[in-house]
Amino acid sequence: MTDGRGGLVGAVDVGGTSVRAAVVDAAGTIAGFVTRPTQAARGPDAVIAGIADTLRDALARAAVAPQALAAVGVGAPGPLDWQTGVIYEPPNLPGWDAVPLSDRLTEALGVAVYLENDANAAALAEFRYGKVRGVPHMLYVTVSTGVGGGLILGGRLWRGAYGSAGEFGHMTVDFEGPPCDCGNRGCVEALASGPDMARWVRQQIEAGQPSALRGASQLSGRDVVEAARRGDDLAAAALERAGRAVGFGIVNAAHLVNLDLVVVGGGIANAGPLLMAPLRAAVDRHLLRSTAPNLRIEAWSLGQNVGILGAAAAARARLADAAPQAGLADIEPQAG
Numbered sequence: 001m002t003d004g005r006g007g008l009v010g011a012v013d014v015g016g017t018s019v020r021a022a023v024v025d026a027a028g029t030i031a032g033f034v035t036r037p038t039q040a041a042r043g044p045d046a047v048i049a050g051i052a053d054t055l056r057d058a059l060a061r062a063a064v065a066p067q068a069l070a071a072v073g074v075g076a077p078g079p080l081d082w083q084t085g086v087i088y089e090p091p092n093l094p095g096w097d098a099v100p101l102s103d104r105l106t107e108a109l110g111v112a113v114y115l116e117n118d119a120n121a122a123a124l125a126e127f128r129y130g131k132v133r134g135v136p137h138m139l140y141v142t143v144s145t146g147v148g149g150g151l152i153l154g155g156r157l158w159r160g161a162y163g164s165a166g167e168f169g170h171m172t173v174d175f176e177g178p179p180c181d182c183g184n185r186g187c188v189e190a191l192a193s194g195p196d197m198a199r200w201v202r203q204q205i206e207a208g209q210p211s212a213l214r215g216a217s218q219l220s221g222r223d224v225v226e227a228a229r230r231g232d233d234l235a236a237a238a239l240e241r242a243g244r245a246v247g248f249g250i251v252n253a254a255h256l257v258n259l260d261l262v263v264v265g266g267g268i269a270n271a272g273p274l275l276m277a278p279l280r281a282a283v284d285r286h287l288l289r290s291t292a293p294n295l296r297i298e299a300w301s302l303g304q305n306v307g308i309l310g311a312a313a314a315a316r317a318r319l320a321d322a323a324p325q326a327g328l329a330d331i332e333p334q335a336g
Ligand SMILES: [Zn+2]
Pocket: 169, 170, 180, 181, 182, 183, 184, 187, 189, 190
């Protein structure tokens, strides 16, 4: 891989189950992709060493020397401080209490490392590399084991006062709705996340609703999506309910900040029209068009690459902050 215009960045996507790393050029070409188990139970020191080794493997596969990298971007679950690069007790990384991940990796790799929370990174990925890219007022929503979001306003990631902006999953869409893990009721997440959909399906079955999922011992969001695809009415109803919840969240966000584009990603988004049709219907019915007349809603275009490309896009955004004249102009125009 040669560096081309705009240089190369290392990209690392840290999740509770796997660490993925690659080298990414300015156009979003991924080289040397490597994935390894996180082995989160071994604690921060071992996981950090594993992250550095995974990126070294990716560099070797891409035949790129570490000194050739302009920076390394790391997307990780929050809570974290993007400025100091410290991670605070993420639920899926046990034992991580105020771990200075950026500093530790900078020391190990000898290159500047920038940390970004995974939902913000995914928003930056679709903003920079997605099929519909460079739209300045954009919300990215991920619907997966949780529901999260990243907000781009005026062509820049919007972090808010404490860096925690974009908590789309905990917008209330039904104040008498089901309890959420955060302690509130009727959050988007409490209706639309995979585990919450599965819980609702189980409750409906216990209440006597017919479903092919009756008798399933473990039920996940993926099981619900697969059953809905096979024509199970109850599973389809769970996705319709989830789609409406996400749709109402989008309406609220669009009313507040006048969005041009919403991109919906995450594993549950792979349900396609089973999620997207009720979502779009809720937006069509309830959006005050005067507040967002050109709002487009698209499914993610990057799929599972959103994590790696998000880490890369986060590093490039931080490099651009250091050289502000770059800005939007360095995003390649979209094809078609
Ligand atoms: Zn909540």
